[in-house]
Amino acid sequence: MNIKILAFGKIKEDFLKQGINEFLKRLTPYTGMEIVELTPIEVKDDALIEKVLNDEAEKALSLIKPSDYVVTMEIEGKNLSSEQFAEKIKDIQNSGVQQLVFVIGSSCGLGEKIKARANFKLSLSKMTFLHQFSRLILVEQIYRAFKIMNNETYHK
Numbered sequence: 001m002n003i004k005i006l007a008f009g010k011i012k013e014d015f016l017k018q019g020i021n022e023f024l025k026r027l028t029p030y031t032g033m034e035i036v037e038l039t040p041i042e043v044k045d046d047a048l049i050e051k052v053l054n055d056e057a058e059k060a061l062s063l064i065k066p067s068d069y070v071v072t073m074e075i076e077g078k079n080l081s082s083e084q085f086a087e088k089i090k091d092i093q094n095s096g097v098q099q100l101v102f103v104i105g106s107s108c109g110l111g112e113k114i115k116a117r118a119n120f121k122l123s124l125s126k127m128t129f130l131h132q133f134s135r136l137i138l139v140e141q142i143y144r145a146f147k148i149m150n151n152e153t154y155h156k
Contacts, residue, residue, distance in 0.1 A: 001093045001100055002032040003142060004068075006060050008040040008106035011132050023139040030146040035135070036063060040106035049108050057111030060103055069097040069119050073104045073134060077121035085141055086148035088120070104134055 011017050020035070027033050038059055041052045064070060069092050080088060092100055102122075103114055115121070124137055147154035 001097055002034070003027075003100045003102070004033070004063075005035045005102045005104065005135065005138065006038060006063055007035060007104040007131070007135050008038045008056060009131050010037050011135065013132065016132050016136050019136045020139050023136075023143045026143050027139075027146065030143075030150070033139075033142070035139075040108075043108060050111075053105075053108055053111035054113060055111075056106055056108075057113040057115075060114050061117060064101055064117065065099065067097070068099045068101045069095075070114075070117050071100065071102045071120045071122050072110055072115055072118040073102060073124065073138065074110060074115065074121045075123055075126070075128065077123035079123050079125070082141060082144050083148060085122075086145035089142070089145045090149050102138060104131060104138070107131060 011020065024033055024035070038056070041055055043049055043052050089100070103110065103118075105111075105114075124134060124141075129137065144154055
């Protein structure tokens with residue numbers, strides 16, 4: 001199973017890039033992983049947020065195949081422990097899914113169309129994180145999940 005992260009926005013801080021790249025490197029024995037950075041649409045008028053979210057959703061949906069398992073990152077999503085997250089990924093992998101896609105929205109969130117496409121809605125926390133931090137946390141948790149799935153030692 002391959003994993004793809006669709007993320008709106010670029011990582012600007014070098015320390016975050018280094019952290020993400022380190023976990024991507026550590027993941028290579030376990031899975032193929034790709035991060036696709038999508039350009040968010042600038043919101044010039046708050047009245048246009050819904051339209052912008054729908055346009056961003058269309059952008060993300062154009063990169064998702066019908067057979068992909070899609071996990072949207074949403075504050076309203078389900079909170080899982082690292083062990084539960086590992087079990088979720090294992091179940092997805094065992095179901096024969098070829099590609100698991102995580103979607104991290106822009107600073108405005110996610111459009112209804114991409115939320116409707118989600119097979120699962122995940123929340124990293126009830127707290128709000130910078131989108132760049134969310135990407136690092138997600139990649140680290142995916143790595144931790146594979147360590148757990150393979151009964152390998154990792155911090156508890």
